[in-house]
Amino acid sequence: MDFSTVVSSMSGIGKKRFECFLNLGIRTVEDLLYHFPRAYQNRGDILPLAMTPDGTVGAFLLTIATKPQTVMLKNRKQLTKLVAFDDTGKVTLTFFNQPFVKDVFNVGDEFRFYGKLSVKYGKRDMSSPVYEPVIQGRKLPDLVPVYPLTEGLTQKFIKNANETAIKTLIEEKYDFPDIFSESQLKKYGLMSLKDALIEIHFPKTIESVKKARERFVFEELYAFALGISLAKSHRKNGNAFCMADTNITDILKKMPYKLTNAQRRSVNEILADMSNKEGRPMSRLLSGDVGSGKTACASIALYAAVKNNTQGALMAPTEILATQHYNDLNPLFEDLGIKVALLTGSTTAANKRDIYEKVRTNEIQIVIGTHALLNEKLEFEKLGLVITDEQHRFGVRQRTLLAEKTHLTGSYDAHVLVMSATPIPRTLALILYGDLDISVLDELPPGRQKVDTFLVDESYRERLNGFIRKNAISNQVYIVCPAVEDTEDDESGLLPFDFTDEDVRKTRDNKLMSATGLAEKLQNEVFPDIKVGLVHGKMKSADKKRVMREFEQDKIKILVSTTVIEVGVNVPNAVLMVVENAERFGLSQLHQLRGRVGRGKDKSYCILVSSSENEKSKQRLNVMCSTNNGFKIAEADLEQRGPGDFFTNRQGDARQSGGMKFRFATLCDMELLQKAFAEAGEILQNDPKLSLNENKSLASYMDKLFGRLQNS
Numbered sequence: 056m057d058f059s060t061v062v063s064s065m066s067g068i069g070k071k072r073f074e075c076f077l078n079l080g081i082r083t084v085e086d087l088l089y090h091f092p093r094a095y096q097n098r099g100d101i102l103p104l105a106m107t108p109d110g111t112v113g114a115f116l117l118t119i120a121t122k123p124q125t126v127m128l129k130n131r132k133q134l135t136k137l138v139a140f141d142d143t144g145k146v147t148l149t150f151f152n153q154p155f156v157k158d159v160f161n162v163g164d165e166f167r168f169y170g171k172l173s174v175k176y177g178k179r180d181m182s183s184p185v186y187e188p189v190i191q192g193r194k195l196p197d198l199v200p201v202y203p204l205t206e207g208l209t210q211k212f213i214k215n216a217n218e219t220a221i222k223t224l225i226e227e228k229y230d231f232p233d234i235f236s237e238s239q240l241k242k243y244g245l246m247s248l249k250d251a252l253i254e255i256h257f258p259k260t261i262e263s264v265k266k267a268r269e270r271f272v273f274e275e276l277y278a279f280a281l282g283i284s285l286a287k288s289h290r291k292n293g294n295a296f297c298m299a300d301t302n303i304t305d306i307l308k309k310m311p312y313k314l315t316n317a318q319r320r321s322v323n324e325i326l327a328d329m330s331n332k333e334g335r336p337m338s339r340l341l342s343g344d345v346g347s348g349k350t351a352c353a354s355i356a357l358y359a360a361v362k363n364n365t366q367g368a369l370m371a372p373t374e375i376l377a378t379q380h381y382n383d384l385n386p387l388f389e390d391l392g393i394k395v396a397l398l399t400g401s402t403t404a405a406n407k408r409d410i411y412e413k414v415r416t417n418e419i420q421i422v423i424g425t426h427a428l429l430n431e432k433l434e435f436e437k438l439g440l441v442i443t444d445e446q447h448r449f450g451v452r453q454r455t456l457l458a459e460k461t462h463l464t465g466s467y468d469a470h471v472l473v474m475s476a477t478p479i480p481r482t483l484a485l486i487l488y489g490d491l492d493i494s495v496l497d498e499l500p501p502g503r504q505k506v507d508t509f510l511v512d513e514s515y516r517e518r519l520n521g522f523i524r525k526n527a528i529s530n531q532v533y534i535v536c537p538a539v540e541d542t543e544d545d546e547s548g549l550l551p552f553d554f555t556d557e558d559v560r561k562t563r564d565n566k567l568m569s570a571t572g573l574a575e576k577l578q579n580e581v582f583p584d585i586k587v588g589l590v591h592g593k594m595k596s597a598d599k600k601r602v603m604r605e606f607e608q609d610k611i612k613i614l615v616s617t618t619v620i621e622v623g624v625n626v627p628n629a630v631l632m633v634v635e636n637a638e639r640f641g642l643s644q645l646h647q648l649r650g651r652v653g654r655g656k657d658k659s660y661c662i663l664v665s666s667s668e669n670e671k672s673k674q675r676l677n678v679m680c681s682t683n684n685g686f687k688i689a690e691a692d693l694e695q696r697g698p699g700d701f702f703t704n705r706q707g708d709a710r711q712s713g714g715m716k717f718r719f720a721t722l723c724d725m726e727l728l729q730k731a732f733a734e735a736g737e738i739l740q741n742d743p744k745l746s747l748n749e750n751k752s753l754a755s756y757m758d759k760l761f762g763r764l765q766n767s
Contacts, residue, residue: 056223058085058232065219067212075207084220088252090213091271092200095264096185098169099197105143109174115181116189117141119164123157139168146172146179153183165189169199198258217256225249232752234274239734246270276728280735281757295336296439296467298329298363306358309390310351315501318348321494325356328492329363329440329470337470343496344685345650349474352496353442354384356472361393361420365439369423374399374596375603376444379625381423388421398424398433401596407432442472497686504653508661508680510637510673519633519662520581526631527585527612530657533632534577534615535648536570537639539591568635568664574615582613591617618644620651627655637663638672645679646688 061083063073081087098114107113117139125135135150137160148168150156160166170184187195202213224231233240233248240247246254251267258264303326307314314322321341328337343349357367369384371377381397388395396410396419410433413419417436422428473491511519526532574589588611590602599619605611607626614620614629618640632652634645645663653659663676678691738750745754 056084056220056227057229058083058088060084062087062216065216068216072207072212075205078205079203079208084224087216087220088256090202090217091255093203094201095198095258096169096201097197098167098187098195098199099261101167102172103143104141104146104172104179107172107174110171112169112171114167114169115141115146115172116165116167117146119160119162119166120145122162123160125154125157139166144179146181148184149180149182151183159186167195196257196259198261198264200256200258214256221253221256232755234278234753234756236749243273243730245273273727273731276731277734278757280728280732281739281753284732284735284739285757294334294468295329295331295470296363296365296437297332297334298326298359298365298439298470300363301326301330301359302362303355303359306355306387306391309387314351315348315496315498317343317496317498318352321352321496322355324492324494325352325472326359329356329359336468337472338491339472340491340493341472341474341496342493343475344499345647346654347496347499349444349496350380350383352494353444353472353474354387356440356442357384357421358388358391358393360440360470363439365437366414366417366419366435367421367440367442368428368435368438369421369442369444370428371423371425371444373619374401374425375599375619375624377423377425378600380444383625384421384423393421394419395421395423398422398427400425400427401600402427437467438469439467440472441469442474444474504655504659505683506632506649506653506659506661508649508663508683510663510665510676510680512664512666515664519664522660522662523613523631523633524582524585526660527582530630530655531606531609531611531626531628532613533620533629533648533651534573534613535620535632535634536568536573536615536617537636538567538569539571539593539617567639570615570617573635577613577615585612586610587613587615589615590619592619618648620648624651625654626651628657630655630657630659632659632661633664634661635664637665637676638667638669642675642678642688642691643685645676646685649679649683 062068062076062081063070065084068076076082076087079090081090096114100114101116102111102113104115104117107115118141119137120140121138123135123137125133128134133152133154135154135156137148137156138145139148140146165188167187167189168181168184169186170181173180173182189195200210200214202210204210204213231247231249231252235243235245235248239245245251246266246269248270251270254263254267255271258267303322325337325339325341328335328339331337341349341352353369357369360367369377369380371380377399378397381395385395385397394413396414398407398410402410402424407427410419410422414422415434415436422433427433523532523534570589570591574587578587588602588606590599590606594602602611602614603624606614609628629652632649634640634648637645640648649661652661661679663679665672665676667673675691678688682688738745738753741747742750745757
């Protein structure tokens with residue numbers, strides 16, 4: 056066995072289970088070992104029954120007091136009950152449809168149970184807790200990993216698969232392909248890859264899993280730094296088409312508003328890049344606050360590309376955002392005689408074939424779409440400009456793959472413009488986007504409204520519902536929840552993967568508000584006379600489109616959602632944004648959500664709901680109440696939490712450069728980033744193409760993340 060071994064060859068993984076693994080992006084043993092836990096159950100902190108409040112999720116060391124009794128209920132379900140105790144009290148344990156537990160629990164046996172304790176009228180109950188026998192001489196693990204799952208796979212199965220893989224590799228004396236040399240490991244005090252993988256999946260102590268995580272933090276940042284540096288090197292050697300005609304008078308006349316000074320400055324920088332006679336392809340980051348007019352700048356760049364007899368592509372991370380761009384830009388370009396197409400995953404096969412043919416023959420000059428633009432069947436006659444929106448959702452490899460489509464029909468590189476509505480402090484941008492020049496839209500168009508923001512706790516619920524009703528009658532309301540379904544409330548007992556010492560001391564005490572549960576309650580109990588809609592990422596694309604269309608048409612007055620509406624939704628009639636469990640979101644993400652309102656003529660508000668007692672959380676959320684300036688918020692985020700929020704939330708949604716995920720970004724700091732870039736620079740200075748034998752593992756690792764990038 057080695058890292059490239061397909062997991063289907065492992066014992067117990069047949070065809071069906073292999074398909075389940077593929078759904079998680081796991082094909083090889085390496086994929087399996089890099090499928091890290093999303094959180095940990097802290098079972099080492101044993102709680103006393105009598106002193107543990109109702110609703111607490113935790114671990115209890117209990118002795119079995121009674122023999123299990125199983126009864127059949129009317130609905131044909133089986134109920135098994137028994138009583139267990141510790142030095143402080145007793146608890147009734149209930150198991151549904153698990154009659155076999157009667158053979159597991161014997162009176163006098165000691166077990167560690169993990170689950171949610173319910174206390175009512177002095178009686179304690181636990182429903183279907185996880186249990187582990189206490190065996191003399193065998194220490195139970197303090198931290199138990201919790202993995203991202205898919206249907207058909209359980210926590211136990213993934214844990215066992217990882218255990219089998221690691222044991223087999225060690226027994227076969229496999230040489231784990233570490234991207235760090237012995238001297239680098241020593242220099243930065245890092246665990247080896249082998250030790251870090253063991254500790255991340257089977258941590259011995261809280262400290263050991265922290266050390267393992269530190270290794271992967273630096274591994275990610277180091278690989279990211281190398282990718283950026285290699286892309287920058289490729290850019291210097293590029294050969295782009297010089298777009299000499301920079302007369303944009305016609306499109307400016309068609310625009311319904313005048314450009315701001317910041318927009319004019321940024322457009323001039325973009326056009327100067329595109330028209331440079333040295334053949335250097337533009338690679339520019341256009342960073343601006345919500346509503347600062349990035350799309351207007353992008354449309355001018357696309358117009359310039361078409362005017363110079365080339366084609367343009369605009370790639371957005373979601374179908375909602377891609378459709379929004381198409382609806383905004385198509386009428387403008389149609390008026391200028393330019394053909395635009397929308398290409399997404401839900402585009403019909405017949406329409407796709409038609410678009411492919413017309414793009415290949417230049418009958419369509421501009422294509423707007425999602426990842427569907429990366430399909431190998433899409434060929435441009437002469438691709439001159441690639442624009443990616445929301446850079447924190449895309450990576451170096453993706454924008455490079457799209458830009459390289461021009462190679463299909465010519466020898467020119469495409470110019471690249473990256474738009475980000477997440478304001479990024481310039482100090483951070485210079486490090487993270489070393490392959491890009493930076494344009495900043497630091498002013499908002501005239502008339503853009505300030506959104507008043509307030510922080511409230513659960514005691515304001517009745518008043519909040521009244522405020523929602525008031526705004527829903529005359530306008531519309533967004534309500535954003537951190538979870539899709541109520542079952543995700545199990546998070547309350549977990550240590551997040553990026554846990555801190557404070558997380559270890561105190562598990563999360565706030566119940567997650569779920570979008571499905573809240574939407575149902577609001578429609579049936581609170582606002583039966585007002586239409587409430589629901590949209591979340593697990594819905595089918597057609598259903599999401601239908602709900603969003605009804606909201607845009609004012610048929611739905613209150614839209615309950617997850618962060619799927621974070622970008623790309625433009626409903627000027629929406630005047631109130633309510634964010635539940637606001638402490639669960641980064642400031643930059645909250646600022647994005649707030650940007651969904653304040654787009655019309657009516658006064659707009661943002662209400663952050665949080666009952667967290669954590670002082671740091673309160674300080675962070677109060678920043679949102681004190682300013683609407685995205686760059687100030689970004690600076691505060693950088694100061695308080697590090698650069699992680701610019702790339703990912705605790706659910707790990709945001710994709711990073713190439714195939715990377717910044718799972719650990721909340722642990723990063725500027726000093727560590729600078730070390731990663733310095734180390735990358737040192738390696739590339741001695742080995743620009745990573746061709747030396749000592750960098751073999753590193754080159755292979757980078758190739759998986761960035762494809763052809765480093766070899767260009």
